[in-house]
Amino acid sequence: MIKKYIFLVLLFPSILLAQEERFPVFDVCKGSEIKSLEDCFYATAKKHFFAEFKTPAIVENEGFVGTANSIFAVTAEGNFKLIYVNTPYGEIREEVKRAFKVFPKITPAFYNNHAIEMKFELPIKFPIVEETFNTEVNPTIVEVKKESLFDVVEKTRIADSTFLEHTSKLNIPFTHKNYVDYEFALHKAKGTHTASKPYTYNEVSAHYDLTENKKQFLKPNKRTWLGNKVWNEHLLQVKKDDYWFTVDMLFDVQLGKDNSDLAYTFNNSRIVNVNGEIGKNFSFSTTYYESQGRFAEYVNSYITNPALNFKPKNSEGLVPGRGKSKGHRTDSHDYPVAEAYLAYTPNKHMQFQFGNGKNFIGDGYRSFILSDVSSPTTYLKMKVDLWKFQYTNIWMWNTEPSISSVSDPNEHARKYVAAHYLSVNITDKLNLGFFETAISAGENGIDAGFLNPIIFYRSLEFNRGEDAGNAIIGLTGKYKLNDNISLYSQFMVDEFSFGNLGDMSDWRHKFAYQLGAKYFDAFKVENLLLQLEYNRARPYTFAHKSPILNYGNYSQPLGHSWGANFWEAIAIARYKKDRWSGSAKIIYGKKGFDLNDQVISYGGDIYQTYENRLADTGIELTQGNTANIFIADIQANYLINPSNNTNLFASLSFRDFSSKTPLTSSPSGTNVWFSVGVRADLFNWYFDF
Secondary structure (H helix, E strand, C coil): CEECCECCEEECCCCCCCCCCECCECHHHCCCCHHHHHHHHHHHHHHHHHHHCCCCHHHHHCCCCEEEEEEEEECCCCCEEEEEEECCCHHHHHHHHHHHHCCCCCECEEECCEEECEEEEEEEEECCCEECCCCCCCCCCCECCCCCHHHHHHHHHHHHHHCHHHHCCCECCCCCCCHHHHHHHHHHCCCCCCCEECCEHHHHHCCCCHHHHHHCCCCCCCCCHHHHHHHCCCCEEEECCCEEEEEEEEEEEEEEEECCCCCCEEEEEEEEEEEEEECCCEEEEEEEEEEEEECCHHHHHHHHCCCCCCCCCCCCEEECCCEEEEEECCCEEECCEEEEEEEEEEECCEEEEEEEECCEECCCCCCCCECCCCCCEEEEEEEEEECCEEEEEEEEEEEEEEEECCCCCCCEEEEEEEEEEEEEECCCCEEEEEEEEEEEECCCCCCHHHHCCCCCHHHHHHHCCCCCEEEEEEEEEEEECCCCEEEEEEEEEEECCHHHCCCCCCCCCEEEEEEEEEECCHHHCCCEEEEEEEEEECCCCCCCCCHHHCCEECCEECCCCCCCCEEEEEEEEEEEECCEEEEEEEEEEEEEECCCCCCCECCCCCCCCHHHECCCCCCCCCCCEEEEEEEEEEEEEEEEECCCCEEEEEEEEEEEEEECCCCCCCCCEEEEEEEEEEEECCCCCCCCC
16 A cells, blocks of 8 residues: 655756756666656656555654655765755654665666666655555656755755645635635545635645645745845744744735826725744634725715715724724724734644634625625634534624714724524535524623524524524535536525515515636636525515614625626636736626615615615615616736735726616616735625625
């Protein structure tokens, strides 16, 4: 039995190879054609190494996931010589040494009829999966002739000492752009779950080699302190036997122009990001943003317009997805944001997190179940992976700055959301998910009954009293059509009148659904993703008689950013090549808005009480002040530092908004917005509303 996921990469440190080159030759390879000696060497070297190598017990017991990198040589005398091993386990290092010591003496490599020393790299990926050995050449073997031995060793050294988070239980910052590779790897694997995000590093690394992917972008020739910090490493990192942490000073600096009267648009965020682990079970992360910005005209209108009934009290505006703002210079906004969490991972099946941040449940670009559209909020999360099941519990302590607390008019009202999502792999291709959430409010905090992770919230909410809370249920589905295509869906029910099934215009039929498809490596083009998605939400869905009990947080929806009373179609293409990546997105939809006086609720604003609804029957999609919305944007990115995802970027967006009656909160017209800058990709920021 031998192992898979092994790559032997040939390195030539100081010579240029020509036709006279000959690989080292094992006895079993003698007599082979010269052109097949290379294949025979790789296959036989693998056979000898893995017939001897045994995974140390401590590595198996601790469930280590990662790569042990080694450099070895076949000397001019035909002996195997281990040059370098980099691994966090001394036991692995000793076992690699022992395995190479028992290699037989072979015929050395020759160049121009002279015996030469030839060097190779051997990354060993853990956990190692056993399979029957065959002598066919591993199709993933890559011959590298352009890198020197120094470059390869230096890249390996930098990767192993810099990407400490890759073997951790920390969250991978969730951005749709960066998650394409992770979702594709999980999609191809059996028994995985893809909806509950953000993923953790150890969750993804079992199916995708994070270190090998990032190592290709390291620049070993940047040997100055500044060069390494800009292109390769964290600003500061400390690693000891039982703890480690990294510190980064990051930026989101943008400059742009739209077609309005604004002189220019900008964003200036100074970011402190700290990540680390203590022992084997505790992880922590904190990120602080100090930001000022001026955005495109339609975004500025959203932030400051007094016609919005959900504008925060005692504040000058609301920056979408970030939080309250105060005035800064002319037409600009100052908006600090803080996120942090602590994670406890008692075993390989469970993790608990407590922090302030965002979560996402779904396989699409949008999500009705739980999205990352709104501002960060305090949460407690439990995720359990067991057999065919993944169970996610999230308890949230939300804030509604547009509503005053009962006890103090200067204090924002609090609300509490308890949600759980059960993902079940019915077959290797079919996954179904079941979602339930309950929203409550009050001065005394979340009801202890909702802290029960396995109770049915709808029953508990019903027994607490009439309209004492709000409950929503949902169903998700995902089907793997093949190794490259996945189909996904969501169906959310806020309320449904089974006694009026014959009349679907009844206002109580409050539901939303999503249909979508993803095509990875589309048309056999590597790293090309194509995605289509359709979203639809009936009027009054996610709203409540008492606005504090709607499905929202910090004056924005917890689901789709458009709220309700709309339909939307989305087409997305993403592609990457080396350090370059790009995306194109087109959105078209219709939404029904309230009129400026907001006397009657037409069902699109989830922060309006449905007591002011238009009627009980005759309710139609996009009723009210119907608006046509068309959005198109393209983005290009160039990766600077793989350790902290710093990128150069340029973006161009086009937005056309037209409503039957002019809206002060969303002026009709066309907006064209161009921006360039440098930023660290740490979160999704949605301006497509």
